[in-house]
Amino acid sequence: MKYKSQKVAYWFFAFSMLLLILQITYGFVMGFARIGMDGLHEFIPFNTARAVHTNLLVVWLLSGFMGAAYYIIPEEAQNELVSVKLAYVQLISLAAVGVTAVIGYHFNYWEGRKFLEIPRPLDYLVVVNVLLFLGIILLTLFKGKRRTTTALVLSMGLLFAALLYLPGMIPFDSQVLDSFFRWWVVHLWVEGVWELIMGGILSFLLIKLTGVDREVIEKWLYVIVGLTFLSGVLGTGHHYYYIGVNKIWLIVGGIFSALEPLAFLAMALFAVNMYRKGEKKHPNKLALYWTLGAAIVSFIGAGLLGFAHTLPQTNLYTHGTLVTAMHGHLAFWGAYGMIVLAIISYSLPNLTGRKLYDSSRGRMAFWLANIGMIGMTVAFGVAGVAQVYLERKFGLDFMKVQKEISIHFVVLILCATIFTTGVILYIVDFYKHGTPTDEALESKE
Amino acid sequence: MLSKKQARAFFLGGTLVTFLIFIGLTVYSLSEGNDQSNKENLTASVVRGKEIWESNNCMGCHTLLGEGAYYAPELTKVIDRRGEGYVKAILMSPVPWQPNGRKMVAYGMSKNEAEDVVAFFKWIGKIDLNGFDRIVSPLAKKKINN
Numbered sequence: 343m344k345y346k347s348q349k350v351a352y353w354f355f356a357f358s359m360l361l362l363i364l365q366i367t368y369g370f371v372m373g374f375a376r377i378g379m380d381g382l383h384e385f386i387p388f389n390t391a392r393a394v395h396t397n398l399l400v401v402w403l404l405s406g407f408m409g410a411a412y413y414i415i416p417e418e419a420q421n422e423l424v425s426v427k428l429a430y431v432q433l434i435s436l437a438a439v440g441v442t443a444v445i446g447y448h449f450n451y452w453e454g455r456k457f458l459e460i461p462r463p464l465d466y467l468v469v470v471n472v473l474l475f476l477g478i479i480l481l482t483l484f485k486g487k488r489r490t491t492t493a494l495v496l497s498m499g500l501l502f503a504a505l506l507y508l509p510g511m512i513p514f515d516s517q518v519l520d521s522f523f524r525w526w527v528v529h530l531w532v533e534g535v536w537e538l539i540m541g542g543i544l545s546f547l548l549i550k551l552t553g554v555d556r557e558v559i560e561k562w563l564y565v566i567v568g569l570t571f572l573s574g575v576l577g578t579g580h581h582y583y584y585i586g587v588n589k590i591w592l593i594v595g596g597i598f599s600a601l602e603p604l605a606f607l608a609m610a611l612f613a614v615n616m617y618r619k620g621e622k623k624h625p626n627k628l629a630l631y632w633t634l635g636a637a638i639v640s641f642i643g644a645g646l647l648g649f650a651h652t653l654p655q656t657n658l659y660t661h662g663t664l665v666t667a668m669h670g671h672l673a674f675w676g677a678y679g680m681i682v683l684a685i686i687s688y689s690l691p692n693l694t695g696r697k698l699y700d701s702s703r704g705r706m707a708f709w710l711a712n713i714g715m716i717g718m719t720v721a722f723g724v725a726g727v728a729q730v731y732l733e734r735k736f737g738l739d740f741m742k743v744q745k746e747i748s749i750h751f752v753v754l755i756l757c758a759t760i761f762t763t764g765v766i767l768y769i770v771d772f773y774k775h776g777t778p779t780d781e782a783l784e785s786k787e
Numbered sequence: 788m789l790s791k792k793q794a795r796a797f798f799l800g801g802t803l804v805t806f807l808i809f810i811g812l813t814v815y816s817l818s819e820g821n822d823q824s825n826k827e828n829l830t831a832s833v834v835r836g837k838e839i840w841e842s843n844n845c846m847g848c849h850t851l852l853g854e855g856a857y858y859a860p861e862l863t864k865v866i867d868r869r870g871e872g873y874v875k876a877i878l879m880s881p882v883p884w885q886p887n888g889r890k891m892v893a894y895g896m897s898k899n900e901a902e903d904v905v906a907f908f909k910w911i912g913k914i915d916l917n918g919f920d921r922i923v924s925p926l927a928k929k930k931i932n933n
Contacts, residue, residue: 376858383883383890389847392856447844454844456854491791515834517911518824519817521854561791568798575805576812584919585852586824588816592917598805658922662853662861734922740860741887 343692345416347423349778352693353433354409355686359769361402361440366762368395373758376744376751386448393447393459399674400457401440406682407539408436411479411500413689414546418493419486424478432474439467455520457528458510465511472504491560492549495567496542502535518586525581532674533574533602533644540636540681541567541609547633547688548613553622562616566608573601580652584661592654599652603645606677613637626691628704632684635712639680643672643719659734664747665726672719683768694775695782707767714761718754725750823915836907839900848891851911853923859891864912864924866905874908875901 343349371382371391380388416423423429443460446452452459460468483489483497510527514520545563549556579595613634624630647669651660660666687704691697698704725747732743815821845851848859855861865874877884877891878901884891896904912920 372858378888380890387848387890387892388858389844389856389892392847392858393844450843452842452844454841454846456846456856459844459847491795515829515837516824516826517837517840517852517907518826518914520837521852522813522817557791561789561794564791564794564798565789568794568801571798571802572805575802575809578809579812582816584916585854586914586916588821588823589917590812590816590821594812658919661919662850662855662857662923664857667857741889744889745887 343413343417343689343778343782344784345422346780346783347426347429348413348416348689349693350423350426350429350433351409351413351689352778353430354405354412355690356772357433357437358402358406358409358682358686359772361398361405362765363769364444365395365398365402366758366765368398369758370755370762373751373755377748377755390447393452394444396457397443397447397459398440401436403536403674403678403682405433405436406678406686407500407536407543408432408475410539410543410682410685411475411496413685413693414496414543415479415482415486415493418488418490418546419483420488421482421486424481424485428474429478432471432478435467435471435474439464439471455510455524458524462511465507469504469507472507476501476504490556491563492542492545492556495538495545495563499535499538499540499542502538503531506530506535521585522582522587525578529578529581530575532678533577534571536678537570537574537605538567540640540677541570543681543685544609544613544633544637547629547684548616548620550688551622551624551626551630551633552616552620553624554616554620559616562608562612566605566612569601569605569608573598573605577602577652580654580657583654583657596652596654600649602652603641603649606641606645610637610641625697625699626688627700628708629684629688631705631708632680632687635708636676636680636684639672639676639712641676643669643674643676647672647719647723659730660726663726663729663733664722665730668719668722668726671722672715675715686772690772690775693778693782695779696775698771698775701771703767704771707764707771709764710760711764711768714757714759714764717757718761721750721754721757725754825910825914828910828913830906830910832903832906833910835900836903836905836910839896839904840907843892843894852914852916853919859889861923862908862911863916864920866908866912868924871905874905878904 368391371386372388372395375388412423412429443464446461447459451461453461479497479500483493506527509523512523514523541563545559548554548559576594577599579591580599582591582595614637617634651657651665651669691699728747729743732738732746733740846855849855850857850861852863853861878894878896879898880893881895883893
């Protein structure tokens with residue numbers, strides 16, 4: 343690492359890893375409940391497990407993004423963070439809000455709006471927390487010696503993510519409007535501004551790992567994020583087909599969301615091409631695995647599997663079925679999970695001074711996690727397609743269908759076990775790196 | 788060959804134009820003449836029902852308008868399918884309801900609360916869903932046709 347204050351990133355990453363393990367644990371609670379093993383129902387009913395599972399996902403990714411920003415911005419802006427103390431305050435308050443929310447979910451303290459279950463009073467604390475984070479990042483950037491495109495795109499993504507949280511806080515009496523504006527947050531996050539964050543991190547990693555000229559990489563970064571917004575903003579329409587709003591969204595959402603895979607395809611081609619073009623072969627192979635993996639798996643999970651059910655004619659049958667869970671798992675894993683793990687793999691040796699660049703444990707972690715997640719995606723997909731046919735084509739009762747497809751959840755649990763083994767190996771590797779130290783300063787990359 | 792400046796212009800221009808169109812379409816689709824969200828029938832009871840729906844995170848298991856967690860049945864048109872009495876009995880049950888072995892939390896609601904939730908479901912059932920209601924609830928469709 344080049345700047346002392348980058349060390350704060352480590353603790354955000356460590357917090358991320360803790361939440362990831364908890365997220366997976368609640369995933370297992372749901373998986374077992376689906377095959378009839380719901381012994382925990384009284385303490386952790388399915389709706390609690392579900393809210394915890396998705397919210398922990400959001401928080402571990404956000405914590406990973408924040409850590410990434412605390413690591414990347416000083417290096418890009420060539421300036422120490424304006425306040426390390428405040429960054430720690432921000433981490434502790436983020437953890438406090440997160441823990442309160444998760445505990446609250448076990449006691450019926452929530453809002454019951456998919457992905458945005460955090461109760462309103464805690465929402466305000468989230469806003470304060472994010473403002474503090476943005477203050478530190480933007481001020482560091484403003485006071486820095488240089489302003490790179492990578493840093494600007496990353497900061498812009500973080501700033502817009504914060505702004506877009508606000509429409510989700512407007513109260514509505516109508517379920518339709520509630521849902522309509524909830525997607526402004528959820529969709530415009532994951533299929534919009536989060537891709538700026540992903541693009542920024544990807545660009546930083548490619549510059550460091552491949553040695554390709556910054557100007558070339560950043561030019562393509564603009565093209566990719568341009569494609570993202572061009573398709574993604576109006577692509578929001580694919581959530582509006584069947585929730586009680588005008589038919590105009592069937593056309594607009596259909597056309598533009600069908601273009602969304604282009605941005606992911608561009609991202610995958612870009613990463614692979616830069617890798618081929620690069621003359622510098624960085625010794626940190628694991629970081630390279632995760633970086634290229636993120637670009638490729640996000641194209642499959644977010645791009646292709648999203649496209650598979652985005653057209654209104656298909657979505658009419660798949661809307662509200664397990665087909666969505668199939669797409670959701672591989673998309674979040676590929677696009678956001680893997681990019682966070684990539685920046686962690688890259689920065690850990692630099693923060694701690696331990697160059698565990700290419701351990702067999704690290705490689706096993708990568709392959710097991712990915713094979714497991716692909717297996718889970720297939721299990722969800724088969725269950726989802728069977729559900730669509732039995733329930734929506736043949737008109738069988740919901741629970742009858744659930745019994746028919748429960749075998750796929752046994753497969754899901756088996757694949758989830760492989761996935762979890764991979765994640766645990768990754769965390770063991772994380773732990774083996776030790777904690778950040780000033781001795782790692784100015785170390786060669 | 789594309790320059791960095793042109794790439795930036797593509798990004799900023801494209802984003803601005805699509806965002807403006809998005810805002811325009813939002814205003815258009817929510818405007819008086821194009822609204823199909825059944826907002827004219829939004830009574831105090833429906834709103835109370837929605838609050839109960841949210842405060843218990845029903846969407847954490849069920850789906851409504853196709854949105855939710857796919858663990859328990861879709862509830863759009865549930866009143867057409869099951870009838871008012873059945874739904875109320877589940878909501879007021881003091882022990883976990885578990886048809887086919889899958890448990891629902893026992894909410895033990897009062898009669899008034901259950902009636903509000905039913906009013907909410909009835910209101911949901913009248914929204915124009917661009918044809919989704921007929922697909923999502925084949926049993927309701929049969930009932931309507933008979």
